[in-house]
Amino acid sequence: MSFKRLFGRALGAAPGRLHFAAHSHHLWPDASFDGHMQAWSDAARLADLKWDRVFAHVLPEAQRYIAAELHLPDPATIAFAPNTHEFLVRIVSALPAPRPRVLASDGEFHSFRRQSLRWAEAGMIDLTVVPHPELLSTARAAAFDLIFASQVQFGTGQALTDLPALAALAGPEGPWVVIDGYHGFMAAPVDLSGIAGRIFYLAGGYKYAMAGEGACFLHVPPGFGARPVNTGWFAAFDDLAAPQGGVGYAPDGRRFLGSTFDPAGLYRFNAVQRMLADEGLTTAAVSAHCDALKAQFLEAADLRDFAVLSEGSARFVALQSGRAGAIHAALEGRNVLTDVRSDVLRIGFALYHDAADVNALIAAFTAACREA
Template sequence: MLDLRADFSHFLGSQPGRLHFAAHSHHPWPDATRAAQLAAWDCAARLQDGKWDEVLGPLWREAQARIAALLNLPDPGTLCFAPNTHEFVGRILSALPERPRVLTTTGEFHSFGRQIARLEEEGLVSVTRVESEPGPAVPERLATAAKAGFDLVWVSQVFFNSGWAVDPAAVTEAAGPDAVLVLDGYHGFMARPTDLSAVAHRAFYLSGGYKYAMGGEGCAFLHAPPGWLPRPRDTGWYAAFGALSGAQRGVPYAADGMRFMGATFDPSGLFRQVAALRWLEERGVTVAEIHAHARALAARFVAGLAGTGLDGARLVVPVDEPMRGNFLCLDLPDAEAWHRRLESRGVVTDRRGTRLRLGFGIYQTFDEVDALLARLHP
């Protein structure tokens, strides 16, 4: 079992006694990211406007290379960055035909689900939603629905409100060859081993540092497959980088992932993200090990539930299910009361309606799980 608690000393030491079981929401940051935050400030002080040569040069390329390696993407240049994934939602939607036909699921996160529902209210999009549970049935449901023809298919790799996971290759096949396909990987990236090499030419993939990548907010990314959606209407001036040296007719765009760029942003998240990924490499920790570690913690938690008042039978996704993310979700009629009770006992979890979510990560060992179980008892 991994024991990396010493490398999270600032987050874990800020409130001794607090048990944080919300890695799926706001993952603690390793200490290496604190130095990176200061490095971002110092870079601005030293270089002022010249900092952008550093940010959009070596730092940008290192972030691209490290994320591409984790996802087995053939070309790091297909990646671009933004402060949050909602920016990418807007740019992708802006590149579609008027009143696009959208195929999605009932389990998408608010960055997409809320936005598409609001557009639907205005009659600006036509939306078909397939049930997201159970996860293994999603590709077949998508394939059946996709026969009607759509402009956009949007599906999570791991559903935020259940923990069910889907296979990116199966979803890509189900979407068919014509629609724009977006895989929301925010609960999958660095939680489950993910190989996009077979679908990199076909599927957009977005995620960020807020959760399992441990870089915090301000560093979301998008893999944009070559040739798809070359000219988003929602565009910032950074999207012209790579096209500025050519003939300037109309509104030029970069040909690679930069075509989805916006404009001036706070680069500190990029500094932190690169630092977190460097730290993992230095420790020799792989995504497969992170996933295995989280599963072992979850299994110990479920095995110890007897007498706590929580019932493992209420799990939305079984603890031993291979197609599961790194958090557990219990469907409880009194989920709000459980959430408040745990909070009063110094345990951080979160709740989505009747579902209590508990996340596990590499800043924990069995000791933290045993302490959680002890606090669950009446």
């Protein structure tokens, strides 16, 4: 089945391109264009008053969609920011420890990996990094203030399967457990209902939510991080007209808000969510479509010279080879866009692909392997 009709603008903008890097910059569906234009129209029509609409309608709508997707008991635990890095800095600033002891896996993404290494280099945190399979046992064996782990690991696509066990270790006084769901949110169904009161969960619209940049969010468990040191004026938006004195915080997830941001990403996110609902496309249905295409590639492509690393909920195939960079370049020369990280070639599948696209990908991949 083909859903290309939902992506006419993006596909029509580059008709000869095969975009198989959906785990990176996902193409935007046409609905996102309508959402983006609505953001512009509201800004033009309402000017300064647009923020009343954003906080009264746009943010709550996005909160409801996210809460329903993740089975969170209360949409008010969700805060928004332009990127997840902003949340990372804010969470660490709120930890009740002067030099936090931080545990992470070796499969974290650039935002956390770079910042945590720099913090450690500056002596601001005590960082322990372990292989992904050793995360839980290490967390149980030693005392940490923060445990950080990606739901889907960088490079390999391996899924974190012990979220409840990690959550069981968490408490308001520490450790805090932060799950980076950027490659898990809307890649496969996620049910956080049993652990929502114990973990932070951050993700965004750039990947499988198909909404682009500027639509990142954080679920904040009640009782954790009441007063982040890194804070912006939106964290007390309700009190802006009150006499100023002291630093107040919203009682819900808004206490992790920053300052002025471009809300267009949230308009796009809401528009895409409405499209999915209108089409009857749940995350499970989209995943089934992508899984079938991934299986088609894995069954038909000649992968004898590669280590296939991806598994579980990842919507991309991770292929390890010393020729990964050369194959990536050869594919790009054929206008087939993939993604390479060191010696791992990543090929992502999406709703805008169909079986014919995968056949074309296999032909290009075969030719690229001969060249590289």
